[in-house]
Every structure is written in C-alpha cells, then in structure tokens.
Amino acid sequence: MPELPEVETVRRGLEPVLTGHVITEALVNRPNLRWPFPERMAERLTGQRILALRRRSKYILADLDSGESLLIHLGMSGRMLVSGAMLGEFHHDHPAPAKHDHVVLTMDSGARVTFNDARRFGSMDLMPTDHAAEHPLLAGLGPEPLGNAFHEAYLIGRLKGRNTPIKAALLDQRVVAGLGNIYVCEALFRAGIDPTRKAGALSAETVASLVPIIRQVLGEAIEAGGSSLRDYRQADGELGYFQHTFRVYDREGQPCVTPGCPGIVGRIVQSGRSTFHCPICQR
Numbered sequence: 001m002p003e004l005p006e007v008e009t010v011r012r013g014l015e016p017v018l019t020g021h022v023i024t025e026a027l028v029n030r031p032n033l034r035w036p037f038p039e040r041m042a043e044r045l046t047g048q049r050i051l052a053l054r055r056r057s058k059y060i061l062a063d064l065d066s067g068e069s070l071l072i073h074l075g076m077s078g079r080m081l082v083s084g085a086m087l088g089e090f091h092h093d094h095p096a097p098a099k100h101d102h103v104v105l106t107m108d109s110g111a112r113v114t115f116n117d118a119r120r121f122g123s124m125d126l127m128p129t130d131h132a133a134e135h136p137l138l139a140g141l142g143p144e145p146l147g148n149a150f151h152e153a154y155l156i157g158r159l160k161g162r163n164t165p166i167k168a169a170l171l172d173q174r175v176v177a178g179l180g181n182i183y184v185c186e187a188l189f190r191a192g193i194d195p196t197r198k199a200g201a202l203s204a205e206t207v208a209s210l211v212p213i214i215r216q217v218l219g220e221a222i223e224a225g226g227s228s229l230r231d232y233r234q235a236d237g238e239l240g241y242f243q244h245t246f247r248v249y250d251r252e253g254q255p256c257v258t259p260g261c262p263g264i265v266g267r268i269v270q271s272g273r274s275t276f277h278c279p280i281c282q283r
C-alpha cells in the first residue's frame with residue numbers, strides 16, 4: 001500500500017508530464033473504482049489545462065483551469081504509468097491497453113498517463129478547487145508532517161492526556177496526515193520510544209524529539225523515491241514504487257541496528273497492524 005513518500009514520488013514523476021499541459025483526451029473505462037466516478041468525468045477533464053499538481057496526505061490533487069480539482073487516490077494497488085514521455089533517462093513508448101487500465105489521460109504533448117488498479121480500492125473525484133479542503137476525504141486531516149503547521153508545540157498539545165498508545169496516536173490522521181504503519185514504526189525506533197507507551201505519559205521533550213525524526217524518516221524515503229525516478233527500476237514507466245531499506249520495519253528476528261544494542265527486532269500486533277520494534281533500546 002503506497003504511503004506518503006510513494007505518493008509524493010508519483011506526484012513528482014507526474015509533474016513534468018501534467019503541469020502546464022492540456023488534457024486532450026480523457027478515457028474513462030468503467031463507472032467506478034472504490035466509489036462511482038463523478039458525473040461526466042471524461043467531459044469535465046477534456047480540454048482542461050492542469051495548473052498545479054499538489055499532494056495532501058496520500059492524495060494527489062490536479063488543479064484544472066475550469067476551477068475544479070481532480071483528486072486521485074491510489075488505494076491499495078493503484079499504479080500510475082507514464083508513456084510517450086521522458087522519465088529520467090528513459091523514453092517510454094505507449095504500451096498496448098492492459099487489463100485494469102481504468103482511466104487514461106492523453107496530454108497535448110502526446111504523453112499519456114494511465115491509472116491502472118487491479119483491486120480497485122483507488123478513487124478519483126472532481127470538486128471545486130476553492131472547496132477542496134472540505135472534501136470528505138480531506139476535511140478531517142491534521143497538518144502535513146513536512147509542513148510548517150506540524151511542529152513541537154503542536155504535537156505536545158495534541159498528545160497531552162491521550163490514553164492511546166503512541167503508535168496509534170501517530171497513525172491517527174487527525175493528529176498528523178499521511179503517516180502510515182511503516183514510517184511510524186521507523187520513527188518510534190529512531191526516537192527510542194516503546195510503541196506501547198501511552199501518548200499522554202511521554203515527556204514533552206520526548207514528544208518534541210519525534211517531530212524532526214518524522215520529517216527525517218519521510219524525507220529520506222522521498223529522496224530514495226526521487227532517485228528511483230531516474231534509475232532502471234522505472235524502466236517500465238511506472239511511478240512511485242522503489243526499494244528502500246528500513247531499520248526496524250519488517251525485520252522481525254534480526255539484530256537491532258543500533259550500535260552496541262544486543263536487542264532482536266520483535267513484532268507485536270497493535271490495532272490489527274504489525275509493529276516492529278527493539279525491546280531493548282525502545283523504552
């Protein structure tokens with residue numbers, strides 16, 4: 001499932017192909033994905049210039065010159081494929097239409113962007129750009145973890161008195177938007193915090209330490225995604241999936257990477273999700 005860094009990588013890969021360009025043809029091959037597509041979606045997209053491509057949490061927003069924005073959510077298995085354009089060092093020719101190609105946008109440059117989603121948990125919607133922040137998928141979201149509204153005093157205030165484990169509190173999208181299981185595990189490991197501790201019981205200093213660590217963990221992953229846009233793994237024109245090494249995530253039974261720590265990475269289940277942690281240096 002794509003997390004924030006993967007979505008940001010997709011956005012950066014799409015930007016040169018979409019921003020400033022006009023959609024000359026929009027092909028919508030089915031009436032719905034997870035939810036029905038908006039009415040007359042193909043018509044409302046055709047002929048529109050894309051003014052900007054933004055990301056909010058794990059959603060991509062394309063602002064159109066009609067005053068509407070196209071919201072794109074990749075869901076569990078959504079993939080964005082670029083063809084007829086340069087992507088890093090590669091030129092990708094248009095592939096033959098494939099199964100699960102649900103939406104195909106052809107741009108005035110001749111480039112094509114295909115949204116392929118085998119499991120159909122993804123979604124697309126159109127809304128007035130002015131009211132995008134009020135869209136049901138976006139309205140309740142907390143600040144962006146890489147934005148200015150996410151800072152030490154904010155997080156300390158938000159977690160004060162909370163009885164939930166710190167792991168669950170950081171996964172709460174109202175507290176901070178777009179943080180998922182992988183990067184919460186990584187951040188808590190780097191901060192040396194036991195994921196089962198109650199959020200409200202952590203010292204202000206400990207909570208404050210999480211802010212730069214969360215930014216760092218996400219920043220490193222986005223950087224890895226950025227290099228993937230230029231290298232061979234993207235040779236098929238697919239955006240957003242890249243190899244990234246984790247310090248604790250998915251490393252159950254392996255030695256802790258903290259220098260001098262004799263711990264073995266453990267896995268526990270919290271609210272139905274796997275938490276990977278070092279029982280020695282996370283306390």
Ligand SMILES: [Zn+2]
Nearest residue numbers: 256261278281
């Ligand atoms: Zn350790």
